[in-house]
Structure formats: C-alpha cells, structure tokens
Amino acid sequence: MEDFDFVIIGAGPAGEAAAHEARSRGASVALIDRLWFGGSCPHIGCLPSKSLLHGADEHAANPAAYSWERASKARDFMVNRPAEAEEPDDSSHVHSLEKAGATCYRGAARISGRGHVEIRHDAKVHEIHAREIMVAVGSTSKIPPLPGLDGVRMWTNRQATLARELPKSLVVLGGGPTGCELSQVYVRFGVPVTIVQSGDRLMPTEHPRNSEAVAQLLRRDGVDVRLGVRATGARAGAGTDGADVIDLDDGSAAEGHAILLAVGRSFPLDDLGLEHYGIDTSERVAIPRDGRLRIADGLWAIGDPAGPELHTHQAHYQGELAVRMALGLDVHPDYRALPRATYTDPEAASVGLTLDQARAAGIDAVEYVAEFATSSRGYALEEKIGHVTLTFDRKTREMVGAAIAAPDASAAIHECVLAIRARVPVEVLADTIHAFPSTSRILNGLFADAVKDLVPG
Secondary structure, three states, rough: OOEEEEEOOOOHHHHHHHHHHHHHOOOEEEEOOOOOOOOHHHHHOOHHHHHHHHHEEEEEHOOOOOOOOHHHOOOOHHHOOOOOOOOOOHHHHHHHHHOOOOEEEEOOEEEEOOEEEEEOOOOOEEEEEEEEEOOOOEEOOOOOOOOOOOHOOOOOOOHHOOOOOOOEEEEOOOOHHHHHHHHHHHHOOOOEEEEOOOOOOOOOOOOOOHHHHHHHHHHHHHOOOOOOOOOOEEEOOOOOHHHHEEEOOOOEEEEEEEEEEOOOOEOOOOOOOHHHHHOOOOOOOOOOOOOOEEEEEEEEEEHHHOOOOHHHHHHHHHHHHHHHOOOOOOOOOOOOOOEEEEEEOOOEEEEEOOOHHHHOOOEEEEEEEEHHOOOOHHHHHHHOOOEEEEEEEEOEEEEEEEEEEEEOHHHHHHHHHHHOOOEEEEEHHOOOOOOOOHHHHHHHHHHEEEEEEEHOO
C-alpha cells in the first residue's frame, strides 16, 4: 500500500494549493479528482465567465468588431478547449502538480477507514494510506425541487460558460454573483434576459448599496430584474416561439429558451466515507461552515465545504494554511479581511462588515459614503451608478468594512483589505498619497472625513 503524508480528495483551487504547499515543504502528496484537475474555476467558473464578460464589454462598445463567435473563441482559449472538443483540457494542471512531485489519480475517492482512502478508476480499486486527509471536493450547482424542471432546457454555470451558440432568450433563477454576471454577458450580446430573485434584492450577502448598484446597471443594460418572486413550476416549450416557461408565485411568468440555475451550491459530501471520522452527512450541515479547517484528528475540510463563504481565493488560502497547520506551524485562519468581488460592469466589491453588522457585533461603528457619479473619476467616465462606503470603529479608529461599486472596484478594495487585516489607523490611511483621479482617490477623501471625525484635536 502506498503511503503519503497528505491525501487530498478534490483537485480544485483548495486541493491544488494544498498540494503545492505540501510539496514545497517536503511532504508527500496524493491528489485525487474524478473530473477536472484545477476544478470548476478555470474550466466552467471564474475564468470563462470573466472572459465572456470582457467579450460582452467589447461587444457593447463595438458590436461589429467583437462578435459572440470571437468571444466564444477567446473563452475556449482561456479554458484550454480545442475547437473540436466539448470539454476543457486540464492537462496543464496535472503536469504542474506532477512536476512539483505530487502523485495524481483520476477517479472516485472514498475514505475506507481512518487514514485510508480507496480510489476507483478504470473498473479498478486500490487503496492508499495518509497521515492527513483533506476534503477539497468543492461544490456543485443546486437543483431546486421545482415541478417540471426536468423537462426544460436547463443550464448550470457549466452550460452557460461553455455555450458556443447564443440562446434565443434566457431566464436566470437566482440573483447572486453568478446569476448577475452571466445575465450581463448574455443581455449585452442581444439575448433577452430575465433574472428572478426570491429575495428583495440581488446579491443578498453583499452590501445593500452594492446590491442596488448591480440591479440598476442590469436594468440599464436591459435585463428584466424581478425581485421578491419565487418560481413555482416549469412548463417545457409552453411559451412564445417554443420557449420554456417558469411560473412565479405572484401569478406572472418568465420565458426563456434556456433556464440558468444559479440558486446556490451543494457540497458533494455523501459517499466520501466521512462516517469513519464520526461525521454524519445526513445532517443538514455535516461540516460546520465556520472555516476552522480541521474537522477531526487527521481530517481537514478546505474550500467550499469548509466555508465561511465561497471564493476561489478563500480556497487557495485555506489549502495552504491547512497544510501549515497540519505540519505543526502556529497559524490559524483569519477571515476578517476576506474580499468579495462581482465582475459586472461596473464592478462591485466588498470586505468586512456593514454598518449594521458591525453594530450588531457590539462595535461603535460609523459609516462614510461617497457617490461615484460626483467624483472626479465618475465625471470623467460619465458613470451615474456607484458608490464608495467605508465603516470604521470609533474606538480603535480602524476600518472594519468597505464596499465599492465602481470601475476598478475589485482592485481598489484591496487597500481596504490590507487596512483591515493590518489594523491600519485612519491617520495613516489619510496620510497616504492616492493617484488622481483613480477610484482609490475617492477612498482618500473619505479617510480625510474620518480623521476629522474620529481623531481628537
């Protein structure tokens, strides 16, 4: 039986990061995945969606010069999918791992006992031994129990990010970042899009101002944004020109020639053998999604199943950190400065706590807000949508949260990420020179306001 320091089940961002970190520290590693090494992100998630968003931006600016065919080819190049292939090629990820000294297995993994993992592939089964096992299985699109759904042309992010032909129309169920980003992609390529969100705002885990900004920009692009309504059933081909119909609980309906499911994610933990470590996967939350990483002696959860949120950068962070913890280093997770970014045009990004969250946590918090439209950068770009919002702790004079909806938000937010992580006093932030007229320059003005308010004298 082969013996490894680490056996990692799942080769997405968390598993890859853990494998490379372990090898860099001299530990032996086996990495197992039944589908793509590299996971969903580079193949049907983060990277192809961002490539398509870029194509949609270019098409909106110059439709004649940037067609869907061109965007589709650029996306295929991004995900390493040959013209004749249906699936992306993950061989570069395998080669990188093997070059680092990891042993890669393509197959289905199951824990057969403490420290033992079975691998099934090519009608064969063999077992390997691990000092530490890491569960890095990622997540899959949640399929809601909607009557009639199995009869319609159903998409998940997989079909939506790999499509080579535009649908005649699209209904998006779910208003999180995936639903919002892909709604903008398709509407900008001329596809009628309806997005249905059961809650009262898009991106409900985001800052409310970001939610409102994204709703405004999608409506500006022509998306039919429906809030506070829930799908009750689906009827195949019952709509105009053979479109599928989604019935809604307010008596209305939405029609689409494709129905994109973006209502959440499921964690594939069943049949992994976690019961050998005392974990009952029949429970609603088999693994507490609090980001602690170590869930039993010799067993770790990293990436999406670990929580607290769902981000590739979080998975990468956890993969490296869990290896260091398992090897005895005195480190622990810190999620106070976990950035979030939605890559619509304009972008929306945030980090830390909202004003209400901070006050609920017992912090004497205060908020400072600037409208992007009336900033120098906003005037230059003629952009009417957006804001910069900062939340500070009055007592410590440190930032505890930030939200930005503006061009370059995903980059500008990282000054706030660092400020929260390093507990930078507002005096230092205000005394830092920011390039004019960047989005980050708006931060500078709010820092100056905070200094006047929070610093005595």
